[in-house]
Amino acid sequence: MKNFILKSISFVFHPLIMPLLGVIFYFSKTPRYIPEPVMKAKIFSIVILTIILPILLFFLLKTVNKVNTIYLKSTKERLIPLFINCIIILLILFRVLPPGEILGLFYFFLGILISTFICFILAVFKIKASIHMIAAAGFFMFAINTAVNYHININGTIALMTVILGAIATSRLHLKAHTNQELILGLFTGLTPQLVLLNYWL
Template identity: 65%
Template sequence: MINHILRAISFIFHPVLMPLLGVIFYFSKTPRFIPVPIVKAKLFSVSILTIALPILLFYLLKTIKKIDSFYLETTQERIIPLILNSAIIILVLNRVLTYNEIPELYYFFVGVLCSTITCLILAFLKFKASIHMIAAAGFFMFAVAIGIHFKININGTIALMCIILGAIASSRLHLKAHSSIELIIGFFIGLIPQLILLNYWL
C-alpha cells in the first residue's frame, strides 16, 4: 500500500507539470488585470509546450531506443531529453512568456532553464541529480517570491509545498530512485537559480 502511495506521489508531482503549475499560480495570485483570453492563451501554449510536447518526444525517444524507460534511470539517458527540454524552454521564453509581457514568469522560466542546464552538465559528469526535487524546489521558491512581490499571504501554500517536498523526497528514497545527496543537490539546483533571479524582478 505504502509503495503504491509513494509511486503515486512521484507521478502526481512529476517535473513536467511544475512549469505549468508556476504559471497557474502566478495568474491566480497576481493583482494585475490580465484579460481572460490572454490568460487562457498563455496557459494553453505552456501546456502544449511543456507537457504535451515533452511526452510526445519521450515516446519518440523510447520508440527509437534512445531511452530505455520514462524514468531516465541512467545519466546517459538523461542527456537528450534535457537538451530537448532546454530547447523547449527557450522557445517558451522567446514566443510565449516574453520579458516585456510578464517579467515574473519570464524570469521563472529563465530559472527553470538554468536548473535544466545545470542538471544536464551534471549528467555529462555522471551525476544524477533529482529532477523531481529540482522542479518542486524551483516552484517553491517562485511561489514564496510571488507572495513577497505582491504582498499576499501564502502561508498555506508554503506549508503545503514543504509537505509536498518532503513527500517527494521520501518517495524517491523509498523507490531507490535517488540517494540523499542526489535529492539535496537537486533541491538546491532548483532553488538557487530562482533565488538569484529575484534581483531582476522582485
C-alpha cells in the first residue's frame, strides 16, 4: 500500500502538469481583470503544448528507442526531451504568453525555460537533478511571487505545497529515482530562476 501511494505521488505530481497548475493558480488569484475567453484560450493552449504534445513526442522517442520511461531516469535519456521542451516553452513565450500581455505568466514560463535549460546543461555533463522537484519548486516559488506581487494571502497554498514538496521528495527517494543531492539540486534549480525573476514583475 505504501509503495502504491508513493508511486501515485510521483505520477499525480508529474512535472508535465506543473505549468498548467501555475496558469490556473494565477488566473484564480490575480485581481487583474482578464476576460474569460482569454483565460480559456490560454489554458487550452498550455494543455496542448505542455501536456499533450510532450506525451506524443515521448511515445515517438520511445518508438525510436531514445527513451525508456516517462521518468527519464538517465542523463542520456533526458537530453532530447529537455531540448524539445526548451523549444516548446520558447513557443509559449513568443506566441501564447508574450511579455506585453500577462506579465506574471510570461516570467513564470521564462523561469521554467531557465530551469529547463539548466537541467539540460547538467544532463550534458551527466549530472542528474530531480525534474519532479524542479517543476514543483518552480510552481511553489511562483505562487509566492504572485502573492507578494498582488498582496494576497495564500498561507493555505504555501502549507499545502510544502507538504506536496515533502511528499514528492519522499516518493522519489523511496523509488530510488534520486539521491538527496539530486533532490536538493532540483529544488534550487526550480526555485532560483523564479525568485530572481520576481524583481522584473513587481
